[in-house]
Amino acid sequence: MAKKNLLDPKAGGFIEHDHNNDGIDRRGFLKCMAWAGAGALCVVQGGVLTSRALASQMGSEMKPHKMGELTFVQISDSHMGFNKPANPDVIATLQAAVDKINALPEQPEFILHTGDISHLSKPSEFDNVDQILKATNKEIFFVPGEHDVLNDEGAIFRERYAKNSKGQGWYSFDKNGVHFVGLVNVMNLKAGGLGTLGPEQLEWLEDDVKHLKHSTPIVVFAHIPLWTVYPEWGWGTDDSAQALSYLKKFGSVTVLNGHIHQTMQKVEGNVTFHTAFSTAFPQPAPGKAEGPGPMKVPAEQLRSVLGITDVNYVQGRHALAVVDSPLV
Amino acid sequence: MRRKLFFTASVVALSLALAAVVILHPTRAKSEDTKTASMEVRVDNFTFGPDTLTVPANSTVTWVNKDDVPHVIASNDGLFKSKALDTDDKYSYTFTKAGTFAYYCSIHPKMVGKIVVQ
Numbered sequence: 001m002a003k004k005n006l007l008d009p010k011a012g013g014f015i016e017h018d019h020n021n022d023g024i025d026r027r028g029f030l031k032c033m034a035w036a037g038a039g040a041l042c043v044v045q046g047g048v049l050t051s052r053a054l055a056s057q058m059g060s061e062m063k064p065h066k067m068g069e070l071t072f073v074q075i076s077d078s079h080m081g082f083n084k085p086a087n088p089d090v091i092a093t094l095q096a097a098v099d100k101i102n103a104l105p106e107q108p109e110f111i112l113h114t115g116d117i118s119h120l121s122k123p124s125e126f127d128n129v130d131q132i133l134k135a136t137n138k139e140i141f142f143v144p145g146e147h148d149v150l151n152d153e154g155a156i157f158r159e160r161y162a163k164n165s166k167g168q169g170w171y172s173f174d175k176n177g178v179h180f181v182g183l184v185n186v187m188n189l190k191a192g193g194l195g196t197l198g199p200e201q202l203e204w205l206e207d208d209v210k211h212l213k214h215s216t217p218i219v220v221f222a223h224i225p226l227w228t229v230y231p232e233w234g235w236g237t238d239d240s241a242q243a244l245s246y247l248k249k250f251g252s253v254t255v256l257n258g259h260i261h262q263t264m265q266k267v268e269g270n271v272t273f274h275t276a277f278s279t280a281f282p283q284p285a286p287g288k289a290e291g292p293g294p295m296k297v298p299a300e301q302l303r304s305v306l307g308i309t310d311v312n313y314v315q316g317r318h319a320l321a322v323v324d325s326p327l328v
Numbered sequence: 329m330r331r332k333l334f335f336t337a338s339v340v341a342l343s344l345a346l347a348a349v350v351i352l353h354p355t356r357a358k359s360e361d362t363k364t365a366s367m368e369v370r371v372d373n374f375t376f377g378p379d380t381l382t383v384p385a386n387s388t389v390t391w392v393n394k395d396d397v398p399h400v401i402a403s404n405d406g407l408f409k410s411k412a413l414d415t416d417d418k419y420s421y422t423f424t425k426a427g428t429f430a431y432y433c434s435i436h437p438k439m440v441g442k443i444v445v446q
Binding site (some may be wrong): 085086120147149150189193194285292 | 404
């Protein structure tokens, strides 16, 4: 893992350009993003974006300090039941993700799983995931991926993971002043299209956030990216723009997705979009292969392209810190 | 022993006869192969191959999934829909009426194809 201290201005860690006068140095942010795959921390503190390698945060050169009032972890795409060459042992890698979570210096309050819990929607696959995740001793919030709703329109998923949800499995909740919204964009997909939220869910979302103060930080989580990453491979959501229009009034919106099995980040105004590692297998970068299927990497490299995402919120601060860290 | 010899001879004779049929009717053998093969759509690398398949009425078309991830075959108008097809799983549907039937993968909707029934 990278040992370079990105807090060192010479290493490009500090904000140097803040053209929009909003505390976000987009050039600095991009530098930070470049480190994301290696486990970097990107955080806005007091309107200042800083970044540092995760190795530094976890290592001795920078003692972990109490950073915020809410820390949670995102995991994604466990694909329990997958057994092809890209990863013949998805149980072991999910287990490694759990070990990683349990070893975090600042323990997360809860976990978000952004879908594709299972590979084939089988109860035995869900059972295995539940059994492994139990070791985190954390509350876990799930949204479905397309692999979780294969043959029953999501009935098993909702029965297990979203009992008190609305419609096809969407819901919201509040934690420490942050409003969380779990959305479903993997059902009723139209031929030739991308992910879909649908009018019923959009209407619910509009209503759900209507009463909230503009200063309330919002975290939206859903399986397929809510920004157009690569439409040729279906990596986007057809009606996400409408969903985001309901969130325009908020000062801080963080959108967390999975599905594409690689980390990616984009900032648009007050919205930070982020996609997480899978815990099962990597997928190629957009357009870098003939198709978006599982990507085989040398066995010794597999765990460097799988991982977890650590998210930190400091009350009164601008945006949430999103940290990706690979399993090794 | 004698019986065994006779049996072997019969097998050889039969094989020769079969070979002769194949050699004498190469076009027939070939056209039958093509007909069988053309009823299949391979789902490979998130595409349907061929993406447009033309068949006579009452043909049974079989989709076979060659990908490492599941796919679901669904017609755009709801006429047919498979269960999730894991690797090497197959799904067949018999087209009794003429027309163009557009379909897609209901979990990867960018994957689209057409069956033209004549």
